[in-house]
Amino acid sequence: MLISILIFLIVLSVLVLVHEFGHFIVAKKSGIMVEEFGLGLPPRVLGKKIGDTIYSLNLLPFGGFVRLHGEQEEGSITDPKKAFLNKGKLTRTLVVTAGVVMNFILAIVAFTIFYSSTGIPRDTHQIKVVDIIPGSPAVAAGFKVGDVITSVNGRTFTNLNDFISYVDTQEGKKMEVQTQNRKLEVTPRANPPKDEGPLGVVITTTEIYFPPIWQRPFYGIYYGFKDAIFWGETILTGLWGIITELSVGKVPQGVSGPVGIFAVTTEAAHYGILTLVNFVGILSVNLAILNILPFPALDGGRLLFIVIEAVTRRRVSPKVEAAIHTAGMVILLTLILIITIGDVRRLVMVKGNITGFINSMTNQ
Numbered sequence: 001m002l003i004s005i006l007i008f009l010i011v012l013s014v015l016v017l018v019h020e021f022g023h024f025i026v027a028k029k030s031g032i033m034v035e036e037f038g039l040g041l042p043p044r045v046l047g048k049k050i051g052d053t054i055y056s057l058n059l060l061p062f063g064g065f066v067r068l069h070g071e072q073e074e075g076s077i078t079d080p081k082k083a084f085l086n087k088g089k090l091t092r093t094l095v096v097t098a099g100v101v102m103n104f105i106l107a108i109v110a111f112t113i114f115y116s117s118t119g120i121p122r123d124t125h126q127i128k129v130v131d132i133i134p135g136s137p138a139v140a141a142g143f144k145v146g147d148v149i150t151s152v153n154g155r156t157f158t159n160l161n162d163f164i165s166y167v168d169t170q171e172g173k174k175m176e177v178q179t180q181n182r183k184l185e186v187t188p189r190a191n192p193p194k195d196e197g198p199l200g201v202v203i204t205t206t207e208i209y210f211p212p213i214w215q216r217p218f219y220g221i222y223y224g225f226k227d228a229i230f231w232g233e234t235i236l237t238g239l240w241g242i243i244t245e246l247s248v249g250k251v252p253q254g255v256s257g258p259v260g261i262f263a264v265t266t267e268a269a270h271y272g273i274l275t276l277v278n279f280v281g282i283l284s285v286n287l288a289i290l291n292i293l294p295f296p297a298l299d300g301g302r303l304l305f306i307v308i309e310a311v312t313r314r315r316v317s318p319k320v321e322a323a324i325h326t327a328g329m330v331i332l333l334t335l336i337l338i339i340t341i342g343d344v345r346r347l348v349m350v351k352g353n354i355t356g357f358i359n360s361m362t363n364q
Contacts, residue, residue, distance in 0.1 A: 007269050009061060011280055013039060015103070015287055016064035022102030023066040023095060030091045033069035033082035040064060068095070072322035085318060089306055096302045103288035104228060110281030111224030116216040117274050119208035120223065125158040126150075129201050136200020141177070141186035143201060151178040160205055164197075171198050224281070231285040296328025 016039060027034050033052050038044070040058035047056040052069075070076065070083025077083045084092065115121075127149040132138050149163070150156065153176055157163040167175075171190040176183060188198030211219055269276045294304040302325070309315045 018102050018106045019099040020064045020066050022098035026095050026098040036067040038065045100288045100292045103284045107228045107281040107284040108224040110277050111227045112220035114278040115223045116220040120219045131202035133200040138199045138201045141184045147179045297325045
């Protein structure tokens with residue numbers, strides 16, 4: 001358990017440090033004074049001042065922050081030239097969005113490492129048998145792992161969905177299946193057991209290959225970018241589902257907080273460092289999208305005030321903006337607490353079984 005906690009804290013720290021470093025470095029390059037670079041949320045446990053910046057470790061290990069000089073209150077400005085509020089809209093926009101950009105970069109790097117090490121997936125346009133279920137029609141017909149199906153009843157298939165759809169129409173009927181080296185006869189089941197399918201075979205058109213070492217990073221970047229987009233779309237779809245459920249008074253299901261993330265991180269770590277790296281990429285995309293949402297206290301909320309200023313040509317009072325962000329932070333912490341309670345309840349229901357806990361979230 002101690003090792004699992006340590007891995008979780010390392011993963012969380014990497015995600016937060018990368019995000020906050022984006023704000024930090026862009027602010028520094030823009031001539032803005034960074035008063036504090038904090039890991040975790042206050043109250044502060046440790047702090048050391050180097051130059052103008054306090055580097056702190058805080059009690060609540062759920063996030064982090066960069067506190068900029070003159071970020072919210074004009075009355076606290078001691079050096080107007082280095083104040084965030086006194087910078088132009090473009091500069092403030094770059095500072096606010098830098099964390100999100102860094103998280104997307106981290107995700108692409110993580111996916112690149114994963115694919116460069118484990119191989120690159122590619123579509124062969126050939127339907128290959130990779131597993132056979134005991135007692136299934138495929139066993140009786142003489143299928144073997146490694147068989148490549150070239151045609152069924154004289155029809156050629158290069159797409160899994162087309163093949164599956166056709167087999168479904170042949171349930172209870174004898175089919176003639178041609179593989180690369182022999183012809184087989186098989187009758188798909190009309191009512192197969194759950195998750196087995198009519199034939200009882202596991203098939204794929206994808207293979208893993210290893211291009212020359214010098215090419216792997218480029219392939220990794222390509223597939224990493226595709227994965228970042230895929231997970232981004234998945235997360236946005238999930239968020240829309242949550243908003244829809246909340247709008248009709250339902251409690252969203254399958255939403256995980258720190259405890260849930262800890263459980264999944266622990267499970268990912270069991271499968272090895274590369275799986276964990278891939279999971280870090282997924283979490284990083286998740287963090288980037290959540291942070292860009294136009295909600296107070298998040299980066300998207302701060303960006304929203306800059307957009308309002310650009311449209312109305314008037315700046316919202318820094319005191320009012322600070323109050324709204326504070327209220328947003330309270331709401332976010334409350335949501336984290338509620339979600340955490342739900343995570344713990346689910347964890348108790350599966351009697352501490354991490355895998356069962358993950359499945360209980362996935363199957364909903």
